[in-house]
Amino acid sequence: MPSSPAPCITASALSLTFATNDGPVHALKDVNLDISKGEFVSFIGPSGCGKTTFLRVIADLERATGGTIVVNGMTPHQAREKRAYGYVFQAPALLPWRTIEKNVALPLEIMGVGAAERTERIARTLALVNLKGFEKKYPWQLSGGMQQRASIARALSFDADLLLMDEPFGALDEIVRDHLNEQLLQLWARTQKTICFVTHSIPEAVYLSTRIVVMSPRPGRVIDVIESDLPRERPLDIRETPEFLRIAHRVREGLRAGHSYDD
Amino acid sequence: MGVTGNPGPGVAPPMTSLRAKFLPVLTIVAAIVALWYVAAIGMNAPFQRDQNSRDGVSPDAWTFIGQTLTQPKPTMPAPHQVAENLWKNIFTVKVTSKRSLVYHSAVTLSSTLLGFLMGTALGVVIAIGIVHVPALAKSFLPWVVASQMVPMLAVAPMIIVILAAIGVTGLLPKALISTYLSFFPVTVGMVKGLRSPEVMHLDLMRTYNASKTKTFIKLRAPASLPFFFASIKVAVAASLVGAIVGELPTGAVAGIGSKLLAGSYYSQTIDVWAALIAGSICAVLLVLAVDVARVLAGKAMGARPA
Amino acid sequence: MNAILSKWRAGKGTFLLLSGVVACIAAAFATGGADEPGFAGLVGAVFAGLAGGIVGTAASSRRHWPVPAFSLLFDFLLALVLLWLVRSALPGSVGPLPGLPFWFFTVAAWLFAWSVVNRMSVFAAQGWLKSALGLAIPALFGLTVLFLWEAVTRGFGIPFVLLPPPSAIGARFAASIPLLWADFNQTVLKAVLFGFVVGSGAGFLVALLADRYAFLANGLLPIGNLVSALPIIGIAPVMVIWFGFDWQSKAAVVIVMTFFPMLVNALAGLSASGAMERDLMRTYASNHWQALFKLRLPAALPFVFNALKINSTLALIGAIVAEFFGTPIVGMGFRISTEVGRMNLDMVWAEIALAAIVGSLFYGAIALLERAATFWHPSYR
Numbered sequence: 001m002p003s004s005p006a007p008c009i010t011a012s013a014l015s016l017t018f019a020t021n022d023g024p025v026h027a028l029k030d031v032n033l034d035i036s037k038g039e040f041v042s043f044i045g046p047s048g049c050g051k052t053t054f055l056r057v058i059a060d061l062e063r064a065t066g067g068t069i070v071v072n073g074m075t076p077h078q079a080r081e082k083r084a085y086g087y088v089f090q091a092p093a094l095l096p097w098r099t100i101e102k103n104v105a106l107p108l109e110i111m112g113v114g115a116a117e118r119t120e121r122i123a124r125t126l127a128l129v130n131l132k133g134f135e136k137k138y139p140w141q142l143s144g145g146m147q148q149r150a151s152i153a154r155a156l157s158f159d160a161d162l163l164l165m166d167e168p169f170g171a172l173d174e175i176v177r178d179h180l181n182e183q184l185l186q187l188w189a190r191t192q193k194t195i196c197f198v199t200h201s202i203p204e205a206v207y208l209s210t211r212i213v214v215m216s217p218r219p220g221r222v223i224d225v226i227e228s229d230l231p232r233e234r235p236l237d238i239r240e241t242p243e244f245l246r247i248a249h250r251v252r253e254g255l256r257a258g259h260s261y262d263d
Numbered sequence: 264m265g266v267t268g269n270p271g272p273g274v275a276p277p278m279t280s281l282r283a284k285f286l287p288v289l290t291i292v293a294a295i296v297a298l299w300y301v302a303a304i305g306m307n308a309p310f311q312r313d314q315n316s317r318d319g320v321s322p323d324a325w326t327f328i329g330q331t332l333t334q335p336k337p338t339m340p341a342p343h344q345v346a347e348n349l350w351k352n353i354f355t356v357k358v359t360s361k362r363s364l365v366y367h368s369a370v371t372l373s374s375t376l377l378g379f380l381m382g383t384a385l386g387v388v389i390a391i392g393i394v395h396v397p398a399l400a401k402s403f404l405p406w407v408v409a410s411q412m413v414p415m416l417a418v419a420p421m422i423i424v425i426l427a428a429i430g431v432t433g434l435l436p437k438a439l440i441s442t443y444l445s446f447f448p449v450t451v452g453m454v455k456g457l458r459s460p461e462v463m464h465l466d467l468m469r470t471y472n473a474s475k476t477k478t479f480i481k482l483r484a485p486a487s488l489p490f491f492f493a494s495i496k497v498a499v500a501a502s503l504v505g506a507i508v509g510e511l512p513t514g515a516v517a518g519i520g521s522k523l524l525a526g527s528y529y530s531q532t533i534d535v536w537a538a539l540i541a542g543s544i545c546a547v548l549l550v551l552a553v554d555v556a557r558v559l560a561g562k563a564m565g566a567r568p569a
Numbered sequence: 570m571n572a573i574l575s576k577w578r579a580g581k582g583t584f585l586l587l588s589g590v591v592a593c594i595a596a597a598f599a600t601g602g603a604d605e606p607g608f609a610g611l612v613g614a615v616f617a618g619l620a621g622g623i624v625g626t627a628a629s630s631r632r633h634w635p636v637p638a639f640s641l642l643f644d645f646l647l648a649l650v651l652l653w654l655v656r657s658a659l660p661g662s663v664g665p666l667p668g669l670p671f672w673f674f675t676v677a678a679w680l681f682a683w684s685v686v687n688r689m690s691v692f693a694a695q696g697w698l699k700s701a702l703g704l705a706i707p708a709l710f711g712l713t714v715l716f717l718w719e720a721v722t723r724g725f726g727i728p729f730v731l732l733p734p735p736s737a738i739g740a741r742f743a744a745s746i747p748l749l750w751a752d753f754n755q756t757v758l759k760a761v762l763f764g765f766v767v768g769s770g771a772g773f774l775v776a777l778l779a780d781r782y783a784f785l786a787n788g789l790l791p792i793g794n795l796v797s798a799l800p801i802i803g804i805a806p807v808m809v810i811w812f813g814f815d816w817q818s819k820a821a822v823v824i825v826m827t828f829f830p831m832l833v834n835a836l837a838g839l840s841a842s843g844a845m846e847r848d849l850m851r852t853y854a855s856n857h858w859q860a861l862f863k864l865r866l867p868a869a870l871p872f873v874f875n876a877l878k879i880n881s882t883l884a885l886i887g888a889i890v891a892e893f894f895g896t897p898i899v900g901m902g903f904r905i906s907t908e909v910g911r912m913n914l915d916m917v918w919a920e921i922a923l924a925a926i927v928g929s930l931f932y933g934a935i936a937l938l939e940r941a942a943t944f945w946h947p948s949y950r
Binding site for chain 2: 683687706730784787788798799804809811886890894906
């Protein structure tokens with residue numbers, strides 16, 4: 001059982017099987033996991049290990065076929081209806097016919113937030129991701145990194161305290177990614193949100209997380225859960241310290257174990 | 264070959280089972296037929312009422328409905344009347360007879376095909392020119408597009424008359440109208456298709472120092488195939504329309520168009536509808552033929568089965 | 570090899586200057602001594618060869634202003650001079666047909682005009698210059714075609730009933746404005762506009778409905794795709810029987826013709842938004858209408874405009890052809906079919922010109938609207 005008293009997500013014996021033409025695919029099998037409020041949890045593993053599927057189950061974008069999952073004390077469906085989380089996709093997925101500020105305003109409009117409050121929240125969240133001054137630009141006028149920051153702002157704008165991020169920086173080059181990782185950590189420290197973060201980069205997972213969930217494919221399952229004892233304050237060069245490398249090593253061992261099981 | 268055509272007419276979403284695919288279509292078709300019957304009864308009723316009062320009879324409702332569906336020259340023929348006419352004129356009449364819809368369809372189809380072949384050839388040649396000569400792309404392409412603003416169908420009678428005046432009659436004038444209508448989609452589609460190879464592939468050809476001809480044969484032409492089939496599908500349908508409209512003027516005596524015109528002159532509505540359905544069957548056959556060709560070509564070139 | 574090539578390029582200016590001088594001499598001769606076909610023919614032949622040579626060696630590499638401006642201007646002036654020469658030598662409706670020199674000059678004029686087009690199309694222009702060139706090149710090309718048409722019809726003495734020269738068509742057009750206006754009013758303002766709006770609108774609404782109920786979409790989409798390949802124009806006689814001779818029957822044809830392209834395209838457009846964007850709307854727990862108005866309708870706009878463009882052409886064709894099956898004594902289709910019968914080909918061509926102008930303006934207006942409404946689409950950025 002988790003050490004923290006306030007659970008945010010509780011999955012027990014969770015499984016999800018897709019029926020395909022080539023027979024059933026076990027995207028998730030018997031996943032047990034507890035995530036507490038304020039944690040930064042990374043999910044890492046090779047493609048097909050079910051890390052994205054798990055995130056989508058939390059978000060009620062997929063329905064589990066077995067086991068239970070509780071999000072903020074509700075079913076994922078109720079949590080979605082309550083708009084309990086913000087979701088950041090692999091691509092920015094900004095609507096090209098809306099300016100940056102209008103894109104950030106999109107969820108607010110859907111949720112029926114008044115115009116005055118919308119303006120205030122847009123300004124606040126755009127400042128949070130350092131996009132002040134780009135309000136009137138269209139998405140295609142911005143770089144890839146800026147677009148992804150705008151999509152994070154969009155996920156933050158309605159103040160859900162859970163943030164689900166599915167390889168948000170996967171398509172960006174490493175320099176931009178480092179920069180955004182640093183900013184994400186600052187943002188997490190400032191907003192005290194719970195973050196679930198899917199990645200396939202070991203350094204990224206170790207740098208960002210308080211906990212790292214190592215997963216393995218066929219069937220998709222959890223191999224190892226690694227608690228990070230790195231300090232919450234993390235400059236980029238923490239990645240050269242022995243503590244960091246030790247954790248990264250353990251993640252890599254876990255990934256390798258998952259593979260040897262398979263091949 | 265991962266390329267697909269322009270975001271024009273869409274493709275049906277993938278279906279999992281045959282039942283899921285056909286049930287909705289069959290339902291809609293059934294609804295259309297039912298509506299057709301209702302419309303036939305409603306639209307033929309006024310005439311029948313007149314007729315009955317003139318004859319001094321007042322039949323009950325069922326007889327009346329029966330009467331509306333069996334008029335010899337109804338405002339709206341009932342589906343079974345059209346079907347009966349089709350059956351009679353396709354299967355029971357000799358193929359060479361002037362009454363046979365097979366005969367008229369064959370006349371229309373022959374000029375359709377001739378026009379389609381000429382239009383496709385012309386379209387491909389223009390597209391090759393446009394892709395290889397920048398001056399053509401800048402000066403000619405806008406006019407190719409603008410040429411479609413000339414409602415050539417509307418001019419079809421004139422072309423037939425002009426050509427008749429200089430002694431060209433028969434198949435060719437109609438085929439020329441089909442040519443005009445079908446070259447455009449082929450040109451536009453092929454320009455897109457011949458330009459569809461990625462920069463990387465074109466660069467690869469450059470590293471081989473391949474000539475323009477070789478690049479065309481090895482890269483541009485194969486890459487344009489999906490576009491080619493998408494555009495000839497449109498072109499073949501347009502050809503048929505051109506051939507039918509080409510048969511409207513000058514008292515043409517054969518072809519689906521002439522059947523339409525004769526039927527409308529003598530208010531033989533059932534004939535008109537039968538001719539319409541015959542034309543539609545021709546269209547479906549032509550489009551199916553193109554589809555078969557597309558699938559065969561795809562197989563021969565190792566395309567991933569859809 | 571390269572050296573020779575660059576020398577040739579450097580020498581071309583001189584070469585062109587020389588040919589200009591020749592042109593002036595030729596002009597003097599051609600205007601002064603039209604009855605000396607031998608010499609004029611020679612000069613004309615030299616010109617045609619010269620022009621052909623220039624076109625043949627025209628630079629195919631992209632260049633920037635103003636490097637080739639000189640040769641461009643030169644070709645342009647030369648083409649103008651030659652055009653003027655040919656124009657002054659055009660035979661009237663009666664009188665002897667011109668001889669070889671006339672054709673040499675015509676060919677030369679055409680080749681020089683072609684060379685101008687060629688030179689203009691290799692410019693790597695930007696900004697307003699680019700759009701100006703985009704207009705000027707096809708315009709020049711069109712003018713050249715008109716000129717050739719005029720020269721050929723009059724030069725060969727092609728019978729008027731076969732193909733009237735553009736000047737005669739223009740004259741007829743100008744002389745029959747009231748008649749053309751009446752036809753335009755009948756066919757376009759009544760039948761086409763009404764049918765276009767109702768047909769496209771109905772197709773769009775049914776698409777919205779089918780989008781809400783997947784069953785309807787699954788049934789309608791294959792049928793819609795099929796119908797778009799059918800010769801729908803054939804329903805024109807039926808519509809005339811049903812709705813009478815006036816514009817209502819033509820509008821009915823237009824409605825049926827424009828309905829299906831809009832239905833099929835709008836349905837395709839409504840499912841065009843990406844899976845990720847639709848998931849995004851789901852994470853916001855948005856309802857059907859919010860997702861429709863905020864995401865799927867805007868994403869469908871390029872498709873809707875595509876249908877509108879297709880329909881603009883179809884509507885005009887449908888209305889005109891439907892008039893072949895019976896009309897009151899006014900309308901573009903009526904005029905075409907009756908004037909063809911009377912062999913008044915210039916009037917027919919005037920109607921065709923009107924139809925082309927109307928069609929282009931209609932299409933152009935929709936294209937402008939599209940540009941404004943889908944400015945965000947990659948094809949316009």
